[in-house]
Ligand code: SRM
């Protein structure tokens with residue numbers, strides 16, 4: 021009979037161990053897993069991505085229900101083990117189940133540490149540990165606005181970033197002066213803080229929490245210094261404590277964690293432990309990489325294979341916050357006997373610090389540019405000496421000009437087969453090599469699908485790529501990148517670079533030269549290519565109507581019934597009785613079914629037949645409002661000092677000037693502007709792609725706002741004094757967006773992707789702004805009103821009419837004048 | 851056999867469609883980049899989107915409303931979506947440049 025292996029805890033460490041065990045000896049045990057959470061094993065570290073909206077629950081499941089079934093594992097979810105009988109070898113669950121074991125594994129993970137503050141039991145005070153916490157935050161964000169995260173470490177910042185994405189106002193409370201003080205030195209920490217402030221996070225540093233305010237639900241947080249902050253949600257992310265209660269009451273030796281030896285054995289024979297609940301040589305780990313190493317050892321032990329035992333792990337961490345690159349590993353603080361190599365570039369926001377002891381790399385901190393992270397981490401682990409040539413680690417060998425002492429290639433070559441390449445998923449070099457040689461993987465994507473390597477935080481990507489290149493030979497590697505669409509593997513930047521360097525002028529040429537899979541592209545890439553070409557060569561590129569989306573080709577918005585809508589320009593929302601009269605006449609003459617005032621301060625004529633469009637435009641005699649285009653839409657204005665008692669500037673005049681200047685501009689995605697006459701902000705300028713708010717004696721310019729699918733408040737770009745400066749900054753900002761954004765990427769997404777500091781940097785010099793404005797003006801000068809153009813050009817105009825079918829014609833083909841009835845008959849659809 | 855004259859080569863633009871009503875049906879007639887013509891019923895099997903307004907790539911059109919991809923050769927909707935539209939043969943007379951719908955009582959689509 022098979023032995024009975026029971027595991028308590030259905031989390032990352034435990035299930036990874038079971039996977040290893042099944043590989044080594046699939047038939048030795050009848051396996052039962054008991055887990056308190058109602059889910060199959062999921063990737064806890066990806067909860068931050070779920071919260072940030074970058075992944076869904078289904079994307080982070082590591083082992084789905086079928087996996088347990090296929091491997092004949094008995095799984096009890098929703099059961100909490102309440103007692104272990106170590107004499108009769110059985111466990112009890114809270115649902116009344118009793119299960120016998122021969123070998124027992126405790127993988128109970130840890131519990132979030134909740135500060136014992138008065139009021140901590142109020143509604144709205146939670147931790148960030150599991151799917152339920154994630155759901156609570158998502159639900160809360162729909163009803164409430166203000167979030168406070170206690171804890172400025174990895175977990176707290178990831179929670180804060182997620183809550184920002186959920187459109188909450190987020191303050192992070194930290195007891196120390198520096199964020200992530202356990203992973204970063206003060207310099208790195210300051211840079212991190214600035215970057216996160218740029219993303220809209222607020223910080224309350226050196227604050228000690230005192231109590232939680234509110235009635236039933238939390239209303240605020242009070243500090244020891246007497247100050248308070250309002251809060252509808254408090255997330256405690258101050259640390260974790262090993263989940264050891266069950267072990268303790270069962271008589272298993274517990275210190276901080278469940279004490280285990282190098283073979284993961286506890287003090288009670290037949291009982292093992294691993295993961296965050298286990299303490300090995302005095303250390304309790306709180307990251308996944310060591311847990312996988314422990315799992316591999318325990319699997320060997322229980323499968324009956326030879327193992328030298330576990331000797332502890334070196335840690336590295338990466339902050340998973342979009343737009344911020346942080347890496348740290350090993351001992352990175354300056355101590356007696358250590359020397360550090362530092363590179364600090366405030367202009368590009370880059371900071372690198374490598375700590376040496378006796379010539380060996382013992383720790384590192386990287387900020388802004390983490391491309392050296394895998395290399396440094398391997399160096400820490402390999403202990404290679406750089407005595408006397410420490411500089412090579414960051415700057416490369418004298419004369420080699422390259423960026424790294426020993427290259428990633430050398431490192432990967434020197435790695436042992438059982439060394440872990442992907443820390444997050446515990447994938448060894450051997451496993452990757454096997455995926456390549458035995459399962460035929462030829463690309464990063466395939467290796468990811470096959471082994472999960474590089475699938476979580478992505479930090480090991482360079483290493484995995486190197487293993488691939490070494491195993492297959494660099495020429496046989498298929499770079500499966502995320503292309504701009506299914507027709508190509510090239511990214512936006514590569515395509516734009518190729519167009520520029522090879523002076524490609526038509527999409528046909530681009531698709532041909534860059535070897536598109538579908539010779540004529542698809543509905544995703546064709547409009548994108550047309551945009552990039554027009555942006556790069558405004559004078560030479562002939563707009564390709566056949567690559568334009570229906571609305572942009574017809575200069576009207578298609579409706580569900582195939583009719584169109586017509587929105588003429590009403591600059592700044594200001595109209596005249598004559599204009600209104602004309603609109604009314606047109607609506608009557610063409611039987612327009614619906615006339616509506618839009619949310620953009622203008623008038624929409626909906627339900628116009630395609631054939632009527634040119635005549636409607638002609639009779640309106642107004643320019644196109646581009647309500648259909650990836651273009652400047654509206655410039656919304658408020659009354660401003662023209663009439664309003666609070667107005668400080670001429671908001672209407674400013675708005676009209678902006679709309680007149682930038683109308684017809686093609687942009688990666690639609691662009692909306694607004695101008696408010698005072699900080700009361702009636703024109704909602706702070707949720708626009710660019711919004712201007714008048715203040716006494718000047719203007720504030722806000723960027724990257726959005727009022728659509730994902731509401732985002734704009735960030736302050738700058739304050740200026742004159743209207744001309746507003747136009748200059750707006751022009752420079754819009755052109756920088758045109759030149760660097762992905763097609764179809766609104767400014768809010770773009771800004772979050774590349775970061776506000778980079779935008780500020782690009783626009784900081786007047787000379788740079790003038791150059792950008794020069795380029796945007798060149799484009800603007802070439803644009804003409806499309807409605808007028810169509811009216812004037814017979815070829816363009818006729819595309820709006822339908823053809824007339826003549827009666828059957830004898831001149832070509834048969835002369836049989838049969839009734840056309842057969843045509844009408846539709847075969848049954850399937 | 852009945853061939854219905856619908857227009858002239860010069861009425862068409864590369865990779866674009868024109869609409870023609872015939873036999874009580876609205877057809878979208880496409881000129882492909884290889885110079886050949888295709889005709890399918892101008893109504894997407896999904897929610898009746900006007901296929902004449904779609905982006906044309908080789909012998910496929912993408913519906914302008916929700917981006918379904920339809921093969922102009924046989925009217926079949928491409929995976930992952932399902933369905934089909936009527937297709938008709940259309941050709942042009944090299945000598946005169948006239949474009950005809952062929953109606954021999956048979957729709958091209960078979961399934
Ligand atoms: C007409 C109008 C509604 C109205 O009657 O008020 C409208 C109508 C449409 N909006 Fe809108 N939006 C209108 C103001 C807005 C606003 C408010 C504003 O601009 O002040 C927003 C939120 C602000 C923003 O964009 O940041 C808005 C956010 C959207 C979105 C979401 C965009 C996003 O980035 O999340 C879409 C979908 C899209 O673009 O993919 C959308 C898409 C659409 C489309 C074009 C859907 C479509 O593709 O057919 C609708 C076209 C109807 C038509 O045929 O005219 N509409 N839409 C408004 C036209 C304003 C104008 O004068 O041009």
Ligand SMILES: Cc1cc2nc3c(=O)[nH]c(=O)nc-3n(C[C@H](O)[C@H](O)[C@H](O)COP(=O)(O)OP(=O)(O)OC[C@H]3O[C@@H](n4cnc5c(N)ncnc54)[C@H](O)[C@@H]3O)c2cc1C
Nearest residue numbers: 029031032033056064065100101128129295296306307308
């Ligand atoms: C938001 C977030 C982000 C993170 N990011 C990273 C990162 O970027 N990198 C990194 O290395 N680490 C990260 N971590 C830490 C990492 O997730 C943990 O180290 C890892 O999940 C621990 O695995 P484990 O199996 O020991 O514990 P868990 O995954 O917590 O599994 C333990 C399971 O046991 C169950 N259990 C406990 N007691 C019982 C019982 N008595 N009966 C039945 N079931 C029980 C629990 O419900 C739980 O499901 C992150 C953690 C969080 C919360």
Ligand code: SF4
Nearest residue numbers: 658664667697698702
């Ligand atoms: S934003 Fe200020 S100036 Fe403009 S209308 Fe509102 S209150 Fe008046």
Ligand code: FES
Nearest residue numbers: 894897899913916
């Ligand atoms: S109507 Fe054609 S895809 Fe929806």
